[in-house]
Amino acid sequence: MKLLLVSVLLCAVMVLTPAAFLTDKVDSSGAGDLIPTGISDQVNMSSCCPHGWTRFNRRCFVYIPTAMNWAHAERKCRSMGAHLASVHSSSEYHLIQKLTGPYGYKTTWIGGTNASGKHVWSWTDGSCFSYTHWCPGEPNNACGNQHCLQINYSGSKCWDDLQCDSRLPSICARKISRHLG
Numbered sequence: 708m709k710l711l712l713v714s715v716l717l718c719a720v721m722v723l724t725p726a727a728f729l730t731d732k733v734d735s736s737g738a739g740d741l742i743p744t745g746i747s748d749q750v751n752m753s754s755c756c757p758h759g760w761t762r763f764n765r766r767c768f769v770y771i772p773t774a775m776n777w778a779h780a781e782r783k784c785r786s787m788g789a790h791l792a793s794v795h796s797s798s799e800y801h802l803i804q805k806l807t808g809p810y811g812y813k814t815t816w817i818g819g820t821n822a823s824g825k826h827v828w829s830w831t832d833g834s835c836f837s838y839t840h841w842c843p844g845e846p847n848n849a850c851g852n853q854h855c856l857q858i859n860y861s862g863s864k865c866w867d868d869l870q871c872d873s874r875l876p877s878i879c880a881r882k883i884s885r886h887l888g
Contacts, residue, residue, distance in 0.1 A: 755884055757787070762883065763802050768792060770806045770815070771877045777855040780816045780877035781831055789881035791818030793830035794858075795838050803858060803878055812859045814867075816877040819856030821846070821868070828856070832880070841866045 756767030771783060781791050794800050794817060807815050818831040828836050828846070842860055846853065846868035853868035857875060860867035869875075 757884070760881075761802070761806060763799065765883055766880050767883055768802060768806060768878060768880050770810065771879060772810055774874040774876055776874055777816050777820070777871040780875070781818070784818075784877065784879035784881075787879060787881070789879040790830070790832040791816055792878040792880035793818050793832050793834045793836075794840070795834065797838070797840075800838075800840050800858075804864060806878060807859055807876075810876065812864055814857045814859045814869075814875055816875045817856050817858050817866075818880075819866070820871075821848075821854050839866065 756762045757769075760767040760769045767789075769787075769789075771780065773783075775783065777791075784790050792799075792803060794803065803815075803817070804812065807813060819828050819836065820831065821828045826846075826848075828839075830836055840858075842863060842865035845860075845866060846856075848854070848868060850870075852870055855869055855871040855873075857867050857869045857873075858864070858878070
């Protein structure tokens with residue numbers, strides 16, 4: 708009798724467990740690619756991103772196609788509870804590539820800046836600037852006024868410092884929202 712009860716309970720758990728918990732998810736960029744989910748992504752099922760955003764690990768990302776200067780792009784992200792995206796791994800770099808792909812991999816603002824004018828780069832969200840994907844010879848601060856970070860520069864789709872008043876699309880990132888209940 709106990710064995711039957713355990714079997715019934717196990718089957719009920721399997722039936723009630725959402726399939727999304729066990730599988731990769733399709734990114735929302737329209738490319739139809741699967742983005743593998745990590746353990747940290749699967750732990751809290753009540754976490755979600757706003758409509759139109761792509762969830763990756765513990766953050767949500769969105770591509771903003773409107774070209775604007777870097778400061779305006781950061782303000783736009785903040786108006787949505789986000790910052791220009793910080794990039795902490797090659798996986799996040801590749802996710803951003805997938806998000807910009809449908810738009811032709813245009814050069815795009817992310818949240819890196821060395822606004823102090825020194826060679827120290829930081830992210831607008833305050834996170835550690837430890838991963839980089841600079842193009843060869845970058846950052847070079849050409850003409851002494853390149854203090855903002857663009858992604859997808861050149862055929863290598865690497866990072867380049869650029870004048871902050873240049874007008875580019877952008878990528879915003881925010882922590883996942885947690886819903887009660």
